[in-house]
Amino acid sequence: MMSKSQVRITTFQELNQAKKHLAGTIKDQEEEILNSLMFKIPAAIFQGGSIKSSLKDSLDSISFDHYKKAALNLLSTVLMANKKTRKFFVAFIIAKELAPFLLEKLNVYVKK
Incomplete structure (x- = not known):
């Protein structure tokens, strides 16, 4: 095969x-x-x-960055592998990316 x-x-x-x-x-x-x-x-x-x-x-x-990245990758893998934490981890990732974007758009909207 x-x-x-x-x-x-x-x-x-x-x-x-x-x-x-x-x-x-x-x-x-x-x-x-x-x-x-x-x-x-x-x-x-x-x-x-x-x-x-x-x-x-x-x-x-x-360097510290290599170890930090490796630890974060390992933590991400563990959190994604666990059925109970997967939803929360995905929500956290989305919120982490979405929050700065929303704050910037809100700032632009308030300044107008």
């Missing part, structure tokens, strides 16, 4: 294109893993490189 992301390969040319695409995807994933904090510092230790620069580069990529 084939998933939606898979394409039926019928020719040798399509096979070669799929192999090239897969090789590129694997290369990107390997680079992402090797540049992660988990591997960058130990690799610097074993290869005799500078731990200070590896640690500095790794810490530069860590």
Whole structure:
């Protein structure tokens, strides 16, 4: 059974294109893993490189915004997954987007 992301390969040319695409995807994933904090510092230790620069580069990529976004995404997922909180969460999201718009329109209307 084939998933939606898979394409039926019928020719040798399509096979070669799929192999090239897969090789590129694997290369990107390997680079992402090797540049992660988990591997960058130990690799610097074993290869005799500078731990200070590896640690500095790794810490530069860590920011509060990344963690805040990840926490909000996780919270959103949990609230949307729960049947009881889903309605309230959707209402909150709509109100959060709609309230500033309404206040601005009300301000424009009052000034006229």
